[in-house]
Amino acid sequence: MENRYDIIIIGAGSTGVPLAYFLAREGVKVLVIEKEKSPGQGSNKAAIGGIRATHSNPAKIVVGLKSIEIFKNWEMETGDNIEWYQGGYSFVTYRKSDEESLRELVRFQKNYGLNIDFLNRNELLEKIPSLNPYGLRGGTYSPEDGSASPLLAVNSFYRHAVQYGATFLFDAEVTGFIKTRHRIIEVKTTKGNFRGDIFVNAAGAHASQIASMAGLSIPVNPDSHEAGVTEPVKRFFDPMIVDIRPQKGSKNFYFYQHKT
Numbered sequence: 001m002e003n004r005y006d007i008i009i010i011g012a013g014s015t016g017v018p019l020a021y022f023l024a025r026e027g028v029k030v031l032v033i034e035k036e037k038s039p040g041q042g043s044n045k046a047a048i049g050g051i052r053a054t055h056s057n058p059a060k061i062v063v064g065l066k067s068i069e070i071f072k073n074w075e076m077e078t079g080d081n082i083e084w085y086q087g088g089y090s091f092v093t094y095r096k097s098d099e100e101s102l103r104e105l106v107r108f109q110k111n112y113g114l115n116i117d118f119l120n121r122n123e124l125l126e127k128i129p130s131l132n133p134y135g136l137r138g139g140t141y142s143p144e145d146g147s148a149s150p151l152l153a154v155n156s157f158y159r160h161a162v163q164y165g166a167t168f169l170f171d172a173e174v175t176g177f178i179k180t181r182h183r184i185i186e187v188k189t190t191k192g193n194f195r196g197d198i199f200v201n202a203a204g205a206h207a208s209q210i211a212s213m214a215g216l217s218i219p220v221n222p223d224s225h226e227a228g229v230t231e232p233v234k235r236f237f238d239p240m241i242v243d244i245r246p247q248k249g250s251k252n253f254y255f256y257q258h259k260t
Helices: 016-025 058-078 096-110 121-127 150-163 204-213
Strands: 004-010 030-033 089-093 117-120 138-141 167-169 174-180 183-189 192-201 240-243 253-255
Touching: 004 016, 016 030, 016 150, 030 192, 058 150, 089 096, 089 121, 096 117, 096 138, 117 121, 121 138, 150 167, 174 204, 192 204
Parallel strands: 004 030, 004 192, 030 167, 089 240
Antiparallel strands: 089 138, 117 138, 174 183, 183 192, 240 253
C-alpha cells in the first residue's frame, strides 16, 4: 500500500465516502482512513436517512439543494437502488411563537431558491390528514426534500469510489499527526503513517478528538437522538414530520415512513 496521497480523509461515513467518490472521479489520489471494519459503521448507521435543504444557514441550504439533486438522480446514473423517496418535509407548529419564527424562516429560505411554503392549518391537514388537528396552527411544507437508506447510500458511494481509484484503509485508528511549520504533512495510524497534501477531518461525532491531535479545538459535540422503528404499515403520510415543541427530556420529535 502506498503512503503518499493528494488528499487524506479521516472517516468513512456520510461525509467522507461521498467526498472520496467525487475526488476520485476527478482523478485525485485519495485515501480514506476508518477505524471501523467497513464504511458507514459510525454515526451513519444510526441515522434515519432524512435529506433536506430546509436549513437556516445559507451554506447548508446550497449544499442541501445539491445533495438532493445527487440523491434524486443516483439510481438513474449508477443503477444502485438507495431507496430514495421524495416525500418532502414538514415542520409543524402548535404555538404562535413557533408559527412566527417559521413564517420568517420560510421567507428567508425562498430567497435561496427553496421550494417551500408555510401552510395554514386546513392546508396542512389536506397534505397530511393524519396530523393531530387540536391546536394545530400550520407548518412548513417542502416537497422536494426526501429520504434514503444511509447504509445503502454510503456503500453505493463506497463501491463507486473504489472503482474510480480511491483507497480505503479500514480497522485503522488515527493516533496523531506530524507537522512542519504549522502544517500537517503526515497522519499516524495503527497501520502505519501516510503523507498527504490536504487532510480532511470527516470523523463526525469524533471530529473534535481528531482535531485535538493536531492541536486544534473545534466545537463539535455529539447530539444524542433516539429512534423507534415499527413493523411495516400501509403508507398514511409522505413527508418527514418534525414537531418542534420541546417536551420533557426532548427538544423535539420527528417521524417518517420508510420507502419500503
